[in-house]
Amino acid sequence: MRVLIAEDEPVLADFIADGLRQLAMAVDIAHDGLTATEKLAGNEYDVVVLDRDLPGKHGDDVCRELIASGVRTRVLMLTAMDDVRERVKGLRIGADDYLGKPFDFDELVARIDALGRRSTPAAPPVMRHGGIEMNTALRQASQNGRFLSLSVKEFGVLHALMAANGAVVSAEELLTSVWDENADPFTNAVRITMSRLRAKLDDASAIETIAGVGYRLRGDQT
Secondary structure (H helix, E strand, C coil), X not given: CEEEEXXXXXXHHHHHXXXXXXXCCEEEEECCHHHHHHHHHHCCCCEEEEXXXXXXXXXXXXXXXXXXXXXXXXXXXXXXXXXXXXXXXXXXHCCCEEEECCCCHHHHHHHHHHHHHHHCCXXXXXXXXXXXXXECCCCEEEECCEEECCCHHHHHHHHHHHHCCCCCECHHHHHHHHCXXXXXXXXXXXXXXXHHHXXXXXXXXXXXXXXXXEEXXXXXXX
16 A cells, blocks of 8 residues: 655654565655645555645645545544544645644554545455465565565565455566555565565465566465
């Protein structure tokens, strides 16, 4: 999942971003409304965590323009004003969800996960393919009953392949969904992570490379 954090408090933005990255999400940050608009126009995000009171361009205006563009990005609006009237106003603008500050990080993650499922075709909480099982709620994976100790990026790559149900996923798609805007498009990060992931599987050939196209899981979905 790819998330944009539009928050003008750098410490809070970094705290959220670091926490989400540990959960295998690709995260970008914008500290003002104009930058948020530019990033939303130039990248495909599943969810934007949007502070309502942004400098440069108000979060309400960012939200309105995003909704008007017709993209699939879901909006979780943040505000320090947590009363019913403010929540109603934010939702009427077009936000999908609303969370007041201060908030519990686990609740924020749960809301982002829920919105992420709405931005793309819903995937079951437990996915199985060719002997590999992934529990997205627990963020755990196993193969033939053996627990797989995966890094954050390895888990993210495997999740993308599992969600594709045997379809080919390109390296560019993996960079977009697992890394972030700072990833060099010419980097070897995908190839290196794929090699490490394969080494942890019972059979490295479970992940097939389609030359010039991308990667896919062998076997059947169960």
